[in-house]
Amino acid sequence: MFGKDFFKHGVHPPEFKELTAQEPTRRIPFPKEIILPLAQHIGAPAVPLVKVGDRVERGDKIADAGGFVSVPIHASASGVVTKIARAPHPNGSWSEAIHLEVDTWSAQEPRPRIISNWQENLSPKEIIDAIQQGGLVGMGGAAFPTHVKLSPPPEQKLDLILLNGCECEPYLTTDHRSMVEFPDRVHLGTRILMKCLGVQKAIVGIERNKPDAIEIMRATVPSDLDIEILPLEVKYPQGAEKMLIKAVTNREVPTGGLPMHIGVVVQNVASVATIAEIFETGLPLIERILTVTGRGVRQPRNLIVPIGTPLEDILQACGGFAEDAAEVIMGGPMMGIAQGNLRTPILKGTSGVVVLTTEDVKPKDVYPCIRCGHCLDACPVFLDPQILGSLGLHQDYETMMEHHLSTCMLCGCCSYVCPSRIPLSHIFGVAKASLRSQGVRV
């Protein structure tokens, strides 16, 4: 049933992972202010439980889930709520956020809140509740609430848990460090998932450019669990959920469907390690591993940062900007978003901060499309970016839908290969945003 280790198409961008691959994670001093946007995940924003002037402890729940597809938010440091107001959001907008003034005198010692010990006799429902109460979302970038993925309809048969350790975005080493430093946590998290979903088989997909992670993960697999460590081809976007499933199982997630519809649940390894943390320490998701890298920052590092730390403090902890720094990206360089405001906070789903130099962002001339077809050979979901691009430029978004615009995941492969430097994936993003504003589901 398994054994293929590639999907078709895709690209091979330079990796730049050597900047931080061997850097052990380290903590940074607490910032003066923590900014916690209520919308940090896909789904309904959280609802504040505190008011201005309230004192909160590190780990306190300060906003509750706004629905089933939503998770609570917890204070990532002890302090006082100074305001609940709009703050810059990494997606480029401004959104409602709880601002905390961090207590400078506090030891920031958290109290265990949720479940203090992993016990084999916990029921699936208790596990899922704990995970939602822990505020867990996918930490690879998409920030989809974890408990929703773990609550398939009862008639849905699942046969595989797929752990995503690909980390195919260049520069980032967050998942890499999670696996190298906390392999036992990843395995405990997997145990919890298997128990919760009643699935007997788990596979961890890791790109071959992380041999140390593959080795450590293999050496630490618990003997009573069927966890396979599967090295995968180094190719972007290997870590895209659908591509990973295709590569490992040769199954295709149907258009508009979810992985669970073909019997698979995919979790990012860092998210799984955080699941284990909830059951180990009883602490909710209040901090995460974050790669701060790129030639535009003086000391590229892997950090453990409180959620809600502003970019400024994070860059400060890495020696600040290099002379020729030019662009700050949240996420990886292929899909990440450029930031214009250094007060923008790190969210639960932020997997990295990449600072590029003037050299990296030199503007490039755009030429007319010469129909070379390289974009068709790169598109991992077999779209025709050339047609979509010309339709997009004419703002013919309806026809773009006929050409399967909704299947596009904005991975950026087409833009990456385009010799005429036509910003294809950007055009598609604009088309999707415009359609969404008209209420079309794309």
Add this chain to the structure above:
Amino acid sequence: MNKPRLVLSASPHLLGADSTPRIMMTVLLSLLPVVAAAIYTFGPSAFLILCASTLGALLPEKLVGKQGSLKDGSALITGVLLGLTLPPGMPLWMAFLGGFFGIAFGKLIFGGLGQNAFNPALLGRAFLQAAFPVAITTWPKTGGPWMALRGDNFALPLMSPQVVDGTTGATPLGLFKFEHVPTSTSSLFFGSTSGSVGETCAWIILLCGLLLAWKNYLNWRIPISIFATTFLFTGVLWLIDANHYPSPWFMLFSGGMMLGAVYMATDMVTSPTTNLGCWIFGAGIGLLVVIIRIWGGLPEGMMYSILFMNAFVPFLNRATRPKVFGAPSRAELRAAKRAQKQEDQT
């Protein structure tokens, strides 16, 4: 902490190294050996023809092309490619006119780079073929001093060239078609025959094509498909009657087959974007070439075959679009339709 002026740009923030001018320049560089072979074979005439057709191609691009469009190098390629398909003894003003027509009416009128439906170099040549049918089929004799002109290159504009008796020859394809004299494959392969400026030396063109295919600047499926179809089709005919039909090797290495298959049919703008489309496109060209060469009125059919198949490219692109990831396959769609029909009936 110092704060730089931050740039905001759309993702992806990493881009590949290829660029359109770089592709054009590489194609142009890869043509240098072909040009050198042409000059080696046909002397100063080849050089003059190439210059004339290139100037003819650059002029309209300069006059009416979008600003800076000369920089992308595509007009230069069109000019050189056209020159390579012309007989070396042709009057220069005709070559110039061909280049001019190719770019002006083959490309600019459609909206410039990337918009044209037909290969501009071949369109220029088709124009010359229609306008000057004699001049474009007057081939020089092989041999003779290298420095000598291979015909009346300097005929005045609007004047027909003077043809001196005894200085003209015939191309291998012409020899075969009209006099039924075959030419050995080795002399075709190494380019010691009469023919157009740049089409006589097969092995150099093949080598340059390999380089481009390795750089992914041409889709290798197109030439392979053309070669395979031509070879198989001619091979079958040849097996049926070896006296009447040419050998498949002769077909492959004679006339504009190599130059056309490697440099003309693979023009990115006028060839299909899907790989399956490229296979079909090449097969169509191969079939047409054999049909024209064997049963048509002309000894050579590469130009018309490619132009004809160019017209099918938008259709091929649409018909061969691959199945989108996650979408139902054609078989599944058919099955669903059948099930629906059955349901309707019951």
